[in-house]
Amino acid sequence: MEIYQGKKKQLYLEKNSIAHLFSFPVEEFMEVREYQRDDWIIQEGMRPAFLFYVLEGKAKIYITHQNGKVSLINFINENEYIGEMELLHDVYYTKGIQALTKTVCIALPMHYYRTKLLEDTKFLRELTRFLSVKATLMAAKYSQLLAFPLENRLADFILQTADEGVYKEKHVVACDYLGISYRHFMHVLTQFCNKGYLQKEGRTYLIKQFNSLDALAEMLKNK
Amino acid sequence: MEIYQGKKKQLYLEKNSIAHLFSFPVEEFMEVREYQRDDWIIQEGMRPAFLFYVLEGKAKIYITHQNGKVSLINFINENEYIGEMELLHDVYYTKGIQALTKTVCIALPMHYYRTKLLEDTKFLRELTRFLSVKATLMAAKYSQLLAFPLENRLADFILQTADEGVYKEKHVVACDYLGISYRHFMHVLTQFCNKGYLQKEGRTYLIKQFNSLDALAEMLKNK
DNA sequence: TAAAAAATATGAGATATCTCCTATTTTTGA
C-alpha cells in the first residue's frame, strides 16, 4: 500500500475532485492511498480507523462464517464508501475488503472528522443515497437467492463479469460468490458448455449463446 | 385503513412525539393512518405517494418473482420508515408491504416535503442510520443464506418468532421467508420434533430444547 | 351458512447440491 505524498497527492486531487462530497475542508488530515490487487484494504474483524471513498478501482467484500465457509458478499466500485458502517455504529462486525484491481481511495481519519461528517448535509445526502442503493441491492440479491436456483444466478454472474464475450473469473471466487461447492459449480458450468451456451477455451470460456444466458439472467429481474 | 382526524389525530401525536425526526414543521399535510392486520400498506409495483414512519405495529415486505415464487424479504418494526426508497430514487421497483398487526404510522405526502426532507440534517441523519442498519441486516441475511443450510436458518426463525416458548407462525409464511417448498419445510419441522427440539401441540409447537435450537441459530452469527 | 379458497399434512419419486476422494496443472514464496 502506498500513501501519496506532497506533489503526487496534490496532483491526484486536482485530477480527481472530491469537492462535491463534503461542504467543509477535509484535506488537512486526509490521505490518498493506493492498494494493489489482492491487498487487504480492511481486514475482517479489525475496526478501521479511516472512512474510505474509492476514486479508482474495484474491491470485494468478504465474510468468514463459523462453519468455515467464506462468502463473497458484494463488489465495491468507484465512487463508493468503505468503512461507513463503522463511522455510524460503535458496535459492528467489520468485514474484510480486498482489492480486485489497483485501487486508489481517500482515507479520512474517523476520530478527526466523525462529528463534523455527521453534521454535514452534503455528505449525509450522498451517504444516504449510497446506503439506499446498497440496501436495495442486498435485498434484491437476497430475494433472488431465496427464489432462484443456481442456473439463473450463474448465468447472471457470467454475463456481469464477462469481458467482450469471454468469461474468465476464477472458479474459486465464483463459488464464494454463489455460495456453492466447487464440485457442483464445475458440474453446472460443464452443463452450460454441453448445452452450447459456453465453449471452453483453455482456462477461459467463450459465450456462444448470449440469448440463452440472458434469458436465464433476466428471470431474476423485477419488471 | 383509517385516517385519524381532528382531536384523535392531535391526541395521538401528543402521546407519540415525532419531534425528534424533523427539524421543520410537518404537521400541516401529515396524516396519521391506522392499518389492520393483513391490510396492504403499499401494493407491489405501485409507487407510494407518501413517506411512512411506523409508530406502532409490525409489517412484512414481500416481492413476487417472475417464476411465481413469493419472497418475504424482511419485517418492518416500530420506528422504521416505509417508502424511503421512492423518496430517494425516481426509478425503483416498489415492494409490497403488508401489516402483520394493527399498524399506526404517519404519512408525509412526498411531493410536498421531498425537497425539504432532503435538506434536513436531522432527518437525513436518522434516515442514514436506518438505512445503514437495513443494509447491514440484508447483507448478513444474504451471506447466511449463502453459507448455511435450512436447519440453521429455521432454528433462528423459530427462536426469533416464538412467543414464551411457543412457535406458532403460519407454515406458509415461514416458507416464503425461508425460500423453501412447503413439503420440505414440513419435513424438517417434523425432524425437529423427532429430535425432541419441538413438540407439536395442536397447531402450535412447544420449544422443548432451547439449547439445541440456539446452538443451531448461533452458528449464523459472527463473533 | 354453504361453497370456495387457503392452510395443513403426508407419500413417492426426481433433481440439485454436498462431501469425500484423487490427480494434474498453475501460482506463489522462501
Place this chain on the structure above:
DNA sequence: TCAAAAATAGGAGATATCTCATATTTTTTA
C-alpha cells in the same frame, strides 16, 4: 528455482430440496 500452496478437474455416493399428487381441516366470502 524448487518445494509448497492454490487452483483446476472430475468420479462416486450421500443428503437436501423440489415437484407432483392427494386428502383433510380451517378460514374466508358471497
